[in-house]
Amino acid sequence: xxxxxxxxxxxxxxxxxxxxxxxxxxxxxxxxxxxxxxxxxxxxxxxxxxxxxxxxxxxxxxxxxxxxxxxxxxxxxxxxxxxxxxxxxxxxxxxxxxxxxxxxxxxxxxxxxxxxxxxxxxxxxxxxxxxxxxxxxxxxxxxxxxxxxxxxxxxxxxxxxxxxxxxxxxxxxxxxxxxxxxxxxxxxxxxxxxxxxxxxxxxxxxxxxxxxxxxxxxxxxxxxxxxxxxxxxxxxxxxxxxxxxxxxxxxxxxxxxxxxxxxxxxxxxxxxxxxxxxxxxxxxxxxxxxxxxxxxxxxxxxxxxxxxxxxxxxxxxxxxxxxxxxxxxxxx
Amino acid sequence: xxxxxxxxxxxxxxxxxxxxxxxxxxxxxxxxxxxxxxxxxxxxxxxxxxxxxxxxxxxxxxxxxxxxxxxxxxxxxxxxxxxxxxxxxxxxxxxxxxxxxxxxxxxxxxxxxxxxxxxxxxxxxxxxxxxxxxxxxxxxxxxxxxxxxxxxxxxxxxxxxxxxxxxxxxxxxxxxxxxxxxxxxxxxxxxxxxxxxxxxxxxxxxxxxxxxxxxxxxxxxxxxxxxxxxxxxxxxxxxxxxxxxxxxxxxxxxxx
Ligand SMILES: Nc1ncnc2c1ncn2[C@@H]1O[C@H](COP(=O)(O)OP(=O)(O)OP(=O)(O)O)[C@@H](O)[C@H]1O
Ligand SMILES: [Mg+2]
Numbered sequence: 001x002x003x004x005x006x007x008x009x010x011x012x013x014x015x016x017x018x019x020x021x022x023x024x025x026x027x028x029x030x031x032x033x034x035x036x037x038x039x040x041x042x043x044x045x046x047x048x049x050x051x052x053x054x055x056x057x058x059x060x061x062x063x064x065x066x067x068x069x070x071x072x073x074x075x076x077x078x079x080x081x082x083x084x085x086x087x088x089x090x091x092x093x094x095x096x097x098x099x100x101x102x103x104x105x106x107x108x109x110x111x112x113x114x115x116x117x118x119x120x121x122x123x124x125x126x127x128x129x130x131x132x133x134x135x136x137x138x139x140x141x142x143x144x145x146x147x148x149x150x151x152x153x154x155x156x157x158x159x160x161x162x163x164x165x166x167x168x169x170x171x172x173x174x175x176x177x178x179x180x181x182x183x184x185x186x187x188x189x190x191x192x193x194x195x196x197x198x199x200x201x202x203x204x205x206x207x208x209x210x211x212x213x214x215x216x217x218x219x220x221x222x223x224x225x226x227x228x229x230x231x232x233x234x235x236x237x238x239x240x241x242x243x244x245x246x247x248x249x250x251x252x253x254x255x256x257x258x259x260x261x262x263x264x265x266x267x268x269x270x271x272x273x274x275x276x277x278x279x280x281x282x283x284x285x286x287x288x289x290x291x292x293x294x295x296x297x298x299x300x301x302x303x304x305x306x307x308x309x310x311x312x313x314x315x316x317x318x319x320x321x322x323x324x325x326x327x328x329x330x331x332x
Numbered sequence: 333x334x335x336x337x338x339x340x341x342x343x344x345x346x347x348x349x350x351x352x353x354x355x356x357x358x359x360x361x362x363x364x365x366x367x368x369x370x371x372x373x374x375x376x377x378x379x380x381x382x383x384x385x386x387x388x389x390x391x392x393x394x395x396x397x398x399x400x401x402x403x404x405x406x407x408x409x410x411x412x413x414x415x416x417x418x419x420x421x422x423x424x425x426x427x428x429x430x431x432x433x434x435x436x437x438x439x440x441x442x443x444x445x446x447x448x449x450x451x452x453x454x455x456x457x458x459x460x461x462x463x464x465x466x467x468x469x470x471x472x473x474x475x476x477x478x479x480x481x482x483x484x485x486x487x488x489x490x491x492x493x494x495x496x497x498x499x500x501x502x503x504x505x506x507x508x509x510x511x512x513x514x515x516x517x518x519x520x521x522x523x524x525x526x527x528x529x530x531x532x533x534x535x536x537x538x539x540x541x542x543x544x545x546x547x548x549x550x551x552x553x554x555x556x557x558x559x560x561x562x563x564x565x566x567x568x569x570x571x572x573x574x575x576x577x578x579x580x581x582x583x584x585x586x587x588x
């Protein structure tokens with residue numbers, strides 16, 4: 001991961017107004033890939049080949065413009081972030097070209113399991129309504145479920161860490177039930193809840209509940225006694241000790257729990273949508289696979305990756321903001 | 333010049349304290365008996381690990397003594413009270429709060445933040461951290477953290493202020509300046525001060541009275557009055573003589 005292990009020239013810290021060699025190479029690579037997509041004949045009858053070429057060429061043109069812009073001192077500082085992406089842009093152009101050649105042009109990989117890039121593009125241009133609807137339905141399921149589990153888990157974890165009695169009774173239960181994957185409750189949940197929506201929300205909440213509870217609890221238990229002593233000598237009430245000492249001190253640990261819970265929630269979401277809920281991205285993938293519409297499946301996978309990554313990014317932003325007092329936070 | 337005395341009388345009556353370890357009990361304080369008059373400045377001197385910090389914890393009410401009684405203005409200490417604050421040996425600043433956030437901890441806990449605002453700024457200025465009010469503890473040096481911790485104690489207008497090696501991490505120049513500030517502060521506010529220190533000279537420069545403690549379990553080996561008027565000079569003949577006496581008590585007499 002460290003920048004120094006890669007080509008020092010490519011990743012040298014961006015200085016304002018300078019030649020951006022990887023930018024020029026990347027722009028030309030994208031235009032080259034576009035030319036290959038457009039000019040080489042498809043082995044089979046595929047739609048959206050020219051549109052894909054246009055997109056690739058347009059993107060290459062933008063990169064070239066940026067490369068030109070970074071030689072102008074006025075624009076250079078704004079392009080500094082982009083300059084770091086130069087090597088990635090080159091590799092992506094090469095990957096697109098390789099993918100295109102191996103599928104659409106020469107059919108080196110078995111069809112239809114390996115879909116061509118233009119087929120994915122076709123899914124986005126032709127089926128965007130259904131995809132968008134699926135994203136929306138997935139979000140409607142995962143956001144309330146995750147939030148519910150996280151809030152209850154947080155409160156429960158604080159109570160467990162703070163109160164000996166709650167800890168005494170809750171600890172064995174959490175220890176026994178917690179490590180059980182939330183998906184194991186699937187049959188029971190779909191039986192116990194009238195609607196599949198209720199069952200899925202419950203399961204997603206359960207999935208985020210456990211890690212948030214455990215990490216909040218351990219965070220609160222690990223708070224140094226010295227902090228409480230300081231606050232107590234200044235007249236702090238027990239409520240103040242919980243709110244202003246225990247909780248803020250435990251926050252770094254709580255965020256680890258929130259992060260783990262997010263992953264668990266997504267995994268339950270997909271399973272629930274494939275098993276019972278007839279909507280959402282998980283269902284879309286299942287449905288596409290049933291029709292051997294692999295391009296749709298990959299497109300949904302890509303959208304799902306964007307959704308999960310976006311959620312994690314949001315969580316990390318929130319953490320960076322709330323925990324700015326910590327030094328050396330990992331960047332996402 | 334001496335304004336009204338704000339401090340409380342502290343009576344320590346036959347206090348012994350032991351910590352329960354796994355198998356045995358560790359006696360730390362033994363028959364500690366003394367009275368600090370309101371506004372008196374008492375220094376506690378003793379070898380490392382003898383129980384000085386423990387004694388302060390008892391006075392703060394963080395722990396009850398195993399034996400004996402502690403009284404403030406005649407009333408037994410049963411718990412913590414903001415009129416008795418400690419500046420702890422470790423600064424123990426809350427890392428998630430800025431320097432100002434740490435300094436306002438007491439007023440915030442008691443719900444008097446609005447009224448105490450100017451006091452907080454004054455305390456920060458007094459310890460020379462006005463310019464660092466919005467810095468986080470991890471951005472401070474060790475000495476700055478100690479000064480922030482001092483500000484946090486001062487804000488509470490204590491009747492008894494306990495200082496557990498408050499100047500331990502400061503360089504010798506800042507230390508001199510802070511000693512002067514401490515005396516000025518005490519002369520102005522006249523709280524009762526309990527100062528734990530390793531530094532014999534510091535005890536003699538600041539205190540009205542020096543209690544010399546023995547090795548663990550700590551007993552009071554000597555109760556020495558320092559009559560020299562303030563401002564004191566460290567080369568004052570009386571202080572130098574006292575210094576020799578105390579060093580001898582601690583078994584560290586300089587070969588004369
Ligand atoms: N919570 C505790 N549990 C068990 N033993 C303790 C506890 N706190 C302190 N002690 C023991 O009590 C003794 C006195 O500790 P204390 O912190 O009062 O020493 P001190 O005089 O302040 O030393 P120093 O000058 O090094 O700060 C030590 O031997 C220590 O190990
Ligand atoms: Mg100590």
